[in-house]
Each structure stands twice: as structure tokens, then as C-alpha cells.
Amino acid sequence: MIEIFNIVYLMFGLILVFASPTLLVIKLNKNKNDNLFFIYSINIILILNIFLIFSFFKLNLYFIFYFFSFIGFINICFLSKFLNLKKNYFFLIFVLFLLILSMKIAVNPRLEWDAAVNWIFKTKNFYDGFNFFNLKNVPGVSAYPHLGNYGWALFWKNSLINLEYTGRIFYIFIYLASIFLIINKYNLQLFLKIIITFITISITFDHSLFSGYQEPLMFGLIIFIFVLINKANSSDKLNIFHIICILNANLILWVKNEGFIFLLIILTLILIKKNTDKKIKVLFILSFALLILAKFSIFNLHFNENLIGWKGYEFLSFERNFSLETLQRLPELLYQLIVVFFKYPIYLIFVLLFFYTSIIKKKERGYVPFFSFFLLNCLLSVAIFYFTTDPKWKFHASVGMDRILYSTSGVYLIYILNILVEYFLLKKK
Amino acid sequence: MKILKKKITLILMLLILIIMHLNNSFLDFYTLLKFGPDERMIKAYGDCGGESYGFIDKIKKLHNKKLNLEILNENPNFTFNNSTWFAYDIKNVYDKKKIILINNATSLKHLEGDKYQLIFKNKNFGYYKVLKKEKNCFYLEKYD
Numbered sequence: 001m002i003e004i005f006n007i008v009y010l011m012f013g014l015i016l017v018f019a020s021p022t023l024l025v026i027k028l029n030k031n032k033n034d035n036l037f038f039i040y041s042i043n044i045i046l047i048l049n050i051f052l053i054f055s056f057f058k059l060n061l062y063f064i065f066y067f068f069s070f071i072g073f074i075n076i077c078f079l080s081k082f083l084n085l086k087k088n089y090f091f092l093i094f095v096l097f098l099l100i101l102s103m104k105i106a107v108n109p110r111l112e113w114d115a116a117v118n119w120i121f122k123t124k125n126f127y128d129g130f131n132f133f134n135l136k137n138v139p140g141v142s143a144y145p146h147l148g149n150y151g152w153a154l155f156w157k158n159s160l161i162n163l164e165y166t167g168r169i170f171y172i173f174i175y176l177a178s179i180f181l182i183i184n185k186y187n188l189q190l191f192l193k194i195i196i197t198f199i200t201i202s203i204t205f206d207h208s209l210f211s212g213y214q215e216p217l218m219f220g221l222i223i224f225i226f227v228l229i230n231k232a233n234s235s236d237k238l239n240i241f242h243i244i245c246i247l248n249a250n251l252i253l254w255v256k257n258e259g260f261i262f263l264l265i266i267l268t269l270i271l272i273k274k275n276t277d278k279k280i281k282v283l284f285i286l287s288f289a290l291l292i293l294a295k296f297s298i299f300n301l302h303f304n305e306n307l308i309g310w311k312g313y314e315f316l317s318f319e320r321n322f323s324l325e326t327l328q329r330l331p332e333l334l335y336q337l338i339v340v341f342f343k344y345p346i347y348l349i350f351v352l353l354f355f356y357t358s359i360i361k362k363k364e365r366g367y368v369p370f371f372s373f374f375l376l377n378c379l380l381s382v383a384i385f386y387f388t389t390d391p392k393w394k395f396h397a398s399v400g401m402d403r404i405l406y407s408t409s410g411v412y413l414i415y416i417l418n419i420l421v422e423y424f425l426l427k428k429k
Numbered sequence: 430m431k432i433l434k435k436k437i438t439l440i441l442m443l444l445i446l447i448i449m450h451l452n453n454s455f456l457d458f459y460t461l462l463k464f465g466p467d468e469r470m471i472k473a474y475g476d477c478g479g480e481s482y483g484f485i486d487k488i489k490k491l492h493n494k495k496l497n498l499e500i501l502n503e504n505p506n507f508t509f510n511n512s513t514w515f516a517y518d519i520k521n522v523y524d525k526k527k528i529i530l531i532n533n534a535t536s537l538k539h540l541e542g543d544k545y546q547l548i549f550k551n552k553n554f555g556y557y558k559v560l561k562k563e564k565n566c567f568y569l570e571k572y573d
Contacts, residue, residue: 001462100457108469110474120514128519163466194441
């Protein structure tokens with residue numbers, strides 16, 4: 001019983017820690033119709049950026065937890081009427097799903113491959129009170145970023161029982177917050193929202209990825225950045241949401257090395273969008289370049305190492321890129337891609353719906369960015385394994401491509417729900 | 430109006446129960462009540478076999494907590510993953526006298542009495558005596 005009580009305790013801990021700075025977010029955002037999950041998503045981005053800074057210092061994890069819980073509690077008390085927490089039944093459904101998925105992890109706490117070899121040691125580093133600079137002294141690959149592990153360690157440390165899985169509830173929280181953020185923006189009946197949420201979680205929750213991998217966190221952050229870009233672009237001028245997008249981009253870089261590739265795709269989409277102000281485009285180019293440079297410099301300076309793919313990854317020489325030997329990789333990589341589409345049916349649903357709307361219904365309605373993202377995402381995911389010198393490219397593709405594509409799959413969820421609501425259900429808010 | 434509200438609440442409760450049932454939440458709840466963390470860890474990682482959490486945990490309780498234990502656990506077919514983290518503390522250094530050998534009795538060559546030679550992945554670790562043995566799992570101490 002103590003474990004279930006502990007899960008509930010950590011769930012409320014997460015809700016409190018990420019409840020601030022709601023007051024500030026509401027003041028910044030004049031649109032009162034924004035939902036609770038939108039406020040939470042901004043809170044998560046701001047707090048995680050603070051955690052990222054904290055990870056470079058030796059700070060007491062108990063103090064951080066109780067400090068943010070206290071600030072969060074004050075925010076909730078002051079804003080309980082505005083947030084309408086008592087009548088926000090969808091928020092209760094969020095809490096319910098958080099409990100359901102946390103219990104799943106508790107029942108089978110097994111850590112999967114990379115988690116048991118790399119990520120757990122980074123987590124233990126922070127759990128034992130060390131900071132970023134000590135990561136070179138722990139087993140595993142130093143050049144992997146550590147933000148997710150800091151969150152994992154923080155909630156593990158503040159758990160009532162000393163079990164590592166307790167810290168992983170943090171990943172479930174971010175994953176669920178992103179899904180609820182998308183679904184809650186539609187003005188649907190509560191029952192319908194619950195059913196859509198259940199179906200969405202059923203097709204996107206992969207237990208093995210919650211076994212210590214960073215993909216659920218990346219999944220959530222990529223949904224946040226897409227929702228924020230939409231929000232920021234609703235006004236022609238530079239606004240606070242553009243800045244929050246940049247902060248979110250920073251988090252994406254510090255969760256996984258592939259974040260660098262995701263940022264390039266996102267930046268391409270921002271640049272090809274016609275009605276975005278040139279000044280905003282320049283701001284994004286400069287800030288993304290600065291963030292990437294800062295991250296690479298820090299890793300180079302302290303670990304003398306930087307990775308884009310896995311450890312030992314090197315690009316093929318130019319003349320070998322299109323040799324017959326390398327071209328023979330393509331059928332295998334395309335096969336792996338199709339396997340991933342079936343593993344994560346969100347891709348299949350997206351492709352089918354896109355063809356339904358663009359070819360059968362002949363309505364494009366501004367959904368081209370999603371398809372561009374899909375194409376770039378698939379191309380780059382295949383390219384990682386195509387351009388490597390590693391003779392084990394086939395093995396890496398079979399264990400890595402699904403995870404890369406899972407991280408970005410949340411983006412298609414936005415499209416799928418838009419289409420479903422537009423064509424089959426009710427009108428958007 | 431009250432009846433309608435009650436109906437809605439009832440349907441909502443029913444929906445929640447169905448979702449929990451489809452997610453095996455009741456079974457998960459029962460499992461958490463019935464089995465402790467150690468039992469679930471052994472189920473996930475094995476007792477002596479695979480990552481062998483059970484055996485390593487037993488040794489960890491016997492061993493000096495200020496020293497990390499080196500764990501030799503060969504995995505030729507990638508059927509399981511690393512066991513090192515079960516008995517690893519960042520603050521500690523490795524115990525130079527004691528080793529855990531998992532899933533690999535063939536690495537131990539019996540010489541005489543309680544003296545064994547340990548050759549793991551073609552590396553000669555020297556001479557050891559067995560402190561504890563369970564199936565294919567060994568807790569070894571350097572032979573003086």
C-alpha cells in the first residue's frame with residue numbers, strides 16, 4: 001500500500017512543482033480562454049530550463065523539490081478560481097491516467113538497454129548529489145545530454161521509498177501533459193474527450209520507452225514547441241511565445257543528441273512559412289545557432305566529445321555516399337521505416353488521413369507543414385543510418401529508428417485530431 | 430435535472446471503470462499490494478539468469494557498502510542488458526578483492542581445493558575462491 005501512496009504523493013508533487021509560475025503565465029497571456037494544460041506546458045518549459053541551469057551546480061534536490069512545490073502551492077491557491085480546478089473534470093482524468101500509467105511502471109520496473117547501460121548512471125550521478133561536471137566519472141557515454149535524468153533523479157530522491165522507477169513518473173507527467181494539451185483545446189463533450197484521450201494513449205504509450213529512455217520527454221517537448229509555434233504565429237509581431245519556443249528548443253537539445261536534428265527540421269519549417277515576419281525568422285536562426293553552439297561548446301570543453309548519432313558515429317566519405325555498396329542499404333532502411341509505421345500506427349493514420357484530405361477531399365487547409373515535417377523527419381531518420389561508416393548500421397537502424405520516429409510522432413497527433421474534429425466531430429473553439 | 434446529473438456522473442464513473450479495466454489497472458493495483466518491490470524486480474530481471482537482480486541483491490546485502498562490486502555478466506546474444514547498476518554507487522570505488530560472476534560457470538576453472546582460476550572473455554582475472562554459489566551465479570574472493 002505504501003507504494004501506491006508514494007505514487008499518489010509523487011503525482012501531487014509533480015502537479016505542484018510544475019504549477020508555477022502560473023500567475024506570470026496568465027499575466028503574459030491575455031487570452032483567458034487558454035486551457036489549464038497550456039499554462040502547464042509553459043510552466044514545464046520554464047521550470048525545466050531552471051532545472052537545466054541547476055544541473056550545473058551542486059544543489060540539494062530536497063530543497064529544490066520543496067521550494068518549487070511551495071511556490072506551486074501558492075500559485076494554485078491564488079488562482080484556484082481562475083483555473084476552476086474544482087470543476088475541471090478533464091484535469092481529474094489527467095490525474096487518473098497519471099496514476100494508471102505510473103502503476104504500470106511500478107509493476108514492471110525493468111530498465112531497457114540504453115537505460116541500464118547509460119541513462120541510469122547519469123540519473124544516479126544527480127541522485128547522489130553530483131552535478132553535470134561529474135558525468136565524465138560515471139559509466140556510460142558522457143556525450144549524451146542529461147536534462148531528463150536530472151528530472152528523474154529529482155523525483156526519485158524526493159520519493160518516500162528508494163526505488164528508481166519512482167523518478168520515471170516525471171516522464172509520464174510530461175507525456176500526458178502534452179497529449180492533454182492537444183485534446184483539451186477542442187470544445188468537445190467530456191465523454192468524447194475521455195474516449196479520444198484513451199484511444200490516443202493506447203496508440204502512443206509504449207511501455208518499453210518508459211523504461212528509462214528519453215523519448216517520452218522528447219515526444220512531449222516536440223508537441224509543446226509545435227503548439228507554441230502555432231500560438232506565436234497567431235500574431236504577426238514578435239511576442240512572448242516566440243521566446244518560449246526558443247526556451248523549448250533549448251530543452252530539446254539537452255534531452256537527446258538527436259534534438260539537434262529535430263531543431264533543424266523545425267527551423268526549416270519556420271523559414272519556409274511565407275507569412276512569418278523576417279525579423280522573427282532571423283531571431284530563430286540566430287537563437288537556434290547560438291543554442292546549438294553553446295551546447296556543443298560545453299560538451300567539447302568538459303568531455304572533449306560531441307555526438308550526433310551513437311558513440312563512434314562517423315559520416316561516410318563523399319565518394320562512398322552513392323556507391324553501389326551504400327545504395328544497397330536503402331531497401332533495408334525503407335523496410336525498417338515501414339516496420340516503424342506499423343509499430344507506431346500514428347504514422348499510418350497520418351498518411352491515410354493526409355491522402356484522404358488532400359487527394360479525395362482536395363483540401364489542403366494549411367496542413368502542408370505537417371507533411372513537410374513528415375518527409376523531412378523520415379528522410380533524416382533514414383539518412384542517419386545511411387550515411388554512417390559503422391558496419392553495424394543494420395543493427396542500429398533496427399533498434400534506433402523506431403525511437404527517433406517515436407519522439408516526433410506527437411506532431412502528427414495534432415494533425416490527426418484537427419482532421420477528426422473538423423470532419424467528423426465538432427468545431428474547434 | 431438532478432436525475433440527469435446523476436446519470437451523467439454514473440456514465441462517467443462507468444467510463445472510468447472501463448478504461449481502468451482495459452488498462453489492467455485493477456490487476457496492477459493487486460500486484461502492487463501483493464508483491465513487494467524486490468519480488469517484482471526479481472520477476473523483471475531474474476534471480477540467477479539474465480541480469481540476475483536476485484543474486485546480486487543478496488550479495489549486495491552481505492558486502493561492504495562502501496565498495497562497488499565488479500559484475501561479470503557475459504551477454505553474447507543481447508538477450509538481456511547490463512547488471513552493473515544494481516550494485517553501483519557513484520561515491521564508491523571498486524572492491525579489488527571481490528567479484529560477482531553471472532551466467533558463466535565455464536569461466537571458472539577448478540584448480541585444487543577451493544582454488545579456481547577466473548578467465549572471462551579471454552582476460553585472466555587471477556585466482557579466486559567461491560564465497561557463495563547459486564546455479565550459475567558466483568560470489569568470488571581473491572585467493573591469497
